[in-house]
Amino acid sequence: MTSQLANEDYLLKMKGISKSFPGVKALQQVDFCVKPGEAHALMGENGAGKSTLVKVLTGIHQRDNGEIVFDGNSISPANAAQAQHAGISTIYQELNLIPDLSVAENVFIGREPRKMGFIDWKTVETLAKDILDKMGLEDVDVGEPFTRQSVAVQQMVAIARAVSISARLLVMDEPTSSLSEKEVGILFDVIRALKKKNMSVIFISHKLDEVFEICDRATILRDGRLVGEYPMQDLTKLKMISLMIGRDAESVLERKREAADGLGDRQAVMAATGLSRGRKTREVSIDVKTGEILGVAGLLGSGRTELARIVFGDHKQESGQIKVNDKPVSMKSPGDAIRLGFGFCSEDRKEEGIFPNMSVMDNMTMAILPKLSKAGVLSQKAQREVAETYISKMRIATSGPDQLIKELSGGNQQKVLLARWLCKNPVLMILDEPTRGIDVGGKSEIESIITDLADKGVAILMISSELEELIRSCDRIAVLSEGKKVGELNAKEISEDGIMHMMAHGHDAREDVHDE
Amino acid sequence: MTSKPDAPAVETGMLKPIKATEVFRKYESMFFFVVLIILNAFITPEFLEWGTLRNTLVQVFPVMMVALGMTMVISSGGIDISVGSIMAISGATTARLYVTGVSSLGLEPVGLAPALACGVAAACMCGFLNGILIAKCKIQPIIVTLVVMIAGRGLAQIILGELSTSLLFTSFADFGSLRIGGVIPVQMLIVVVIVAAMIFVVKKTNFAKRVEAIGDNRRAARLVGINTVWVTVGVYTLCGLLCSIAGNMEAARISVVNVGSLGLLVELDAIAAVAIGGTAFSGGKARIMGTVFGAIVVQLVTIIVNMNNIPDKYSLLFKAVIVIIALWTQRKK
Numbered sequence: 141m142t143s144q145l146a147n148e149d150y151l152l153k154m155k156g157i158s159k160s161f162p163g164v165k166a167l168q169q170v171d172f173c174v175k176p177g178e179a180h181a182l183m184g185e186n187g188a189g190k191s192t193l194v195k196v197l198t199g200i201h202q203r204d205n206g207e208i209v210f211d212g213n214s215i216s217p218a219n220a221a222q223a224q225h226a227g228i229s230t231i232y233q234e235l236n237l238i239p240d241l242s243v244a245e246n247v248f249i250g251r252e253p254r255k256m257g258f259i260d261w262k263t264v265e266t267l268a269k270d271i272l273d274k275m276g277l278e279d280v281d282v283g284e285p286f287t288r289q290s291v292a293v294q295q296m297v298a299i300a301r302a303v304s305i306s307a308r309l310l311v312m313d314e315p316t317s318s319l320s321e322k323e324v325g326i327l328f329d330v331i332r333a334l335k336k337k338n339m340s341v342i343f344i345s346h347k348l349d350e351v352f353e354i355c356d357r358a359t360i361l362r363d364g365r366l367v368g369e370y371p372m373q374d375l376t377k378l379k380m381i382s383l384m385i386g387r388d389a390e391s392v393l394e395r396k397r398e399a400a401d402g403l404g405d406r407q408a409v410m411a412a413t414g415l416s417r418g419r420k421t422r423e424v425s426i427d428v429k430t431g432e433i434l435g436v437a438g439l440l441g442s443g444r445t446e447l448a449r450i451v452f453g454d455h456k457q458e459s460g461q462i463k464v465n466d467k468p469v470s471m472k473s474p475g476d477a478i479r480l481g482f483g484f485c486s487e488d489r490k491e492e493g494i495f496p497n498m499s500v501m502d503n504m505t506m507a508i509l510p511k512l513s514k515a516g517v518l519s520q521k522a523q524r525e526v527a528e529t530y531i532s533k534m535r536i537a538t539s540g541p542d543q544l545i546k547e548l549s550g551g552n553q554q555k556v557l558l559a560r561w562l563c564k565n566p567v568l569m570i571l572d573e574p575t576r577g578i579d580v581g582g583k584s585e586i587e588s589i590i591t592d593l594a595d596k597g598v599a600i601l602m603i604s605s606e607l608e609e610l611i612r613s614c615d616r617i618a619v620l621s622e623g624k625k626v627g628e629l630n631a632k633e634i635s636e637d638g639i640m641h642m643m644a645h646g647h648d649a650r651e652d653v654h655d656e
Numbered sequence: 657m658t659s660k661p662d663a664p665a666v667e668t669g670m671l672k673p674i675k676a677t678e679v680f681r682k683y684e685s686m687f688f689f690v691v692l693i694i695l696n697a698f699i700t701p702e703f704l705e706w707g708t709l710r711n712t713l714v715q716v717f718p719v720m721m722v723a724l725g726m727t728m729v730i731s732s733g734g735i736d737i738s739v740g741s742i743m744a745i746s747g748a749t750t751a752r753l754y755v756t757g758v759s760s761l762g763l764e765p766v767g768l769a770p771a772l773a774c775g776v777a778a779a780c781m782c783g784f785l786n787g788i789l790i791a792k793c794k795i796q797p798i799i800v801t802l803v804v805m806i807a808g809r810g811l812a813q814i815i816l817g818e819l820s821t822s823l824l825f826t827s828f829a830d831f832g833s834l835r836i837g838g839v840i841p842v843q844m845l846i847v848v849v850i851v852a853a854m855i856f857v858v859k860k861t862n863f864a865k866r867v868e869a870i871g872d873n874r875r876a877a878r879l880v881g882i883n884t885v886w887v888t889v890g891v892y893t894l895c896g897l898l899c900s901i902a903g904n905m906e907a908a909r910i911s912v913v914n915v916g917s918l919g920l921l922v923e924l925d926a927i928a929a930v931a932i933g934g935t936a937f938s939g940g941k942a943r944i945m946g947t948v949f950g951a952i953v954v955q956l957v958t959i960i961v962n963m964n965n966i967p968d969k970y971s972l973l974f975k976a977v978i979v980i981i982a983l984w985t986q987r988k989k
Contacts, residue, residue: 454878454879473883474878474880475881477881479881491876492875492876497872498868498872498941502869506865507880507881510862513861518861518862
């Protein structure tokens with residue numbers, strides 16, 4: 141590949157990029173090149189280093205090593221503005237535009253054409269209209285507030301803004317995650333038009349179908365290292381997945397085969413039938429057995445989190461029944477669920493998990509205070525012992541039990557929150573996105589904590605948006621869509637085509653499951 | 657801590673370099689305390705005499721009691737502005753039973769102990785009601801306690817049956833001006849006991865940990881199994897209990913229960929004391945010693961103003977400035 145680098149004409153050449161964060165090598169000697177006028181897919185599992193690489197490129201992080209050559213010049217952007225000035229713009233998943241201003245204002249915000257010191261609104265609108273027209277968006281009224289537009293149009297406006305500041309390279313991080321199919325079509329038309337004008341696009345997406353549709357080449361990263369650079373026509377979806385996870389399909393499934401044998405006749409720890417609540421949860425039945433990891437897959441808004449909340453007693457079901465060890469239970473609050481031996485880690489660590497201004501020790505022992513106290517008087521010695529045990533057992537990186545939890549990294553915070561329940565010897569753990577926002581190293585550690593737990597007989601109900609994660613850890617996967625359970629893949633099915641199908645087609649697998 | 661208020665700051669300063677602002681944030685109530693003591697020593701005549709110091713400590717008593725309760729309420733992320741009215745209700749209940757009796761029910765005046773018990777119970781019930789409305793009915797604390805603050809004075813007058821009842825020449829009034837060994841005012845003894853009890857509660861009990869957890873992150877507290885409703889009710893009831901001690905002791909000291917003036921505006925001084933004491937208004941760790949010094953600081957301001965013939969209105973302005981400085985240094989980093 142190095143020989144290629146020298147010969148061909150590239151818009152962007154990143155060579156030997158390395159970047160470390162405390163405790164994690166996020167990027168090691170990564171090369172990444174983009175030709176003019178191409179859409180280039182940057183692929184990898186969550187935590188592979190995609191976003192770090194993009195952040196190095198766009199000046200949000202500074203590289204430790206390596207070189208970036210853009211348009212023939214060596215650059216070292218110190219912030220996003222400098223990268224933008226050089227001609228690199230990023231379209232974020234959550235748009236960083238201002239909702240209440242008009243479309244035109246958003247296109248030109250911060251650099252409005254002026255006349256005698258005042259903003260020349262007329263020119264602003266004409267220019268904005270001009271740019272949008274060129275992108276095939278003649279219908280958009282540039283004077284209307286930004287929020288009135290659909291998400292797709294909002295995204296186009298962000299692109300228009302990038303185009304108008306004469307960007308040469310657009311970075312799109314999961315641009316289609318909130319778009320309808322039709323809107324994706326419009327976006328792709330715009331991308332094709334941009335390619336014709338010799339603009340380049342770095343395209344990051346979990347949806348393989350889209351990557352194959354719009355991209356010309358792909359660079360694949362794994363665990364912070366470069367796997368390789370491939371023309372799209374040399375790849376199949378299956379090959380791409382294998383490259384991303386670094387194993388062929390067989391090895392992924394080993395754990396499942398072993399586990400599948402013993403699980404069938406075990407008793408369900410928790411069995412729910414016909415759970416319904418509003419439109420988010422409709423007639424869902426699930427059960428989890430001792431030592432089993434049940435995955436819950438589904439799109440954002442499919443009712444995954446709502447289901448978890450009902451099972452944990454945070455929301456009351458309108459109908460349906462929950463049985464624990466074959467006895468019907470009624471839960472009025474999480475406290476009731478906790479008394480039954482349930483534990484819950486929310487998808488939103490910051491808002492629903494940690495007590496930010498309290499110590500690691502307090503955070504860890506909050507659910508077992510009665511155990512550590514006599515007549516309501518807490519034994520700090522006992523509290524400290526529990527904290528120290530779990531800090532060393534789970535290898536939590538902290539200066540000690542008294543450190544405030546908000547000072548820890550996301551992965552270590554999550555370990556504290558897991559320890560909060562582990563020290564209670566739970567029978568069922570409900571984990572909602574347990575590895576969200578956690579770096580590569582922390583992620584695999586958390587995953588192994590979870591599988592260890594299951595091996596020790598704890599039933600686990602795990603929700604995740606990352607299919608790969610579910611496939612790696614789960615013995616069984618239930619798929620939700622629009623509040624309903626549309627299917628379930630048991631250990632055997634996971635081990636055969638079903639799972640690869642699900643991986644290859646991402647979220648759309650639910651339709652196939654439907655047809656069963 | 658009491659004897660050398662600035663010692664801890666100096667010690668930590670020697671261990672490792674700490675930013676001056678951090679030290680200030682932690683010990684600001686003591687900083688104000690020292691500054692005001694020095695200021696008073698220079699400008700207030702006879703300030704450093706025992707009589708003046710003793711009066712200061714006796715006068716600060718109701719504010720300090722209420723502020724201790726307020727510290728717990730604010731630690732839980734709430735606020736209670738009904739404390740003054742609860743003081744009045746409690747004092748009115750005691751005085752009615754102890755002095756007047758309830759003739760319509762054929763009830764003769766009762767002894768001091770049962771009357772006080774009822775006064776304390778009435779205040780606790782008010783706090784309980786606050787807690788239920790806030791935690792169970794999910795109404796904003798400021799609204800709930802505002803309503804109780806306004807309605808409370810009316811209720812106090814209904815209970816008392818008149819605007820004011822004199823306690824002169826009763827053993828209750830004697831208790832209010834009791835000096836142990838002829839020297840130490842009884843209020844000082846009560847302060848020592850209550851402060852020690854509160855420090856124990858905050859440092860050692862599950863209850864205080866749960867209060868802090870609720871103040872730090874209410875959602876997380878529920879999801880970790882804390883019964884947020886009953887802990888919140890407990891906090892406001894505790895605040896009511898402390899208000900009853902404040903109300904009854906103040907009534908005994910001045911030998912009168914006046915439903916219009918007993919505990920009037922105490923909520924402002926109490927909130928100021930908590931602010932100066934460094935308990936975060938967004939909820940979190942309760943700082944009992946901070947509040948103790950905060951309450952004294954508030955009282956020292958009053959004394960500077962009163963004893964130097966400065967019109968009272970300036971004292972309110974002065975306090976406002978101190979509260980703003982206190983909250984400004986408390987703001988998020």
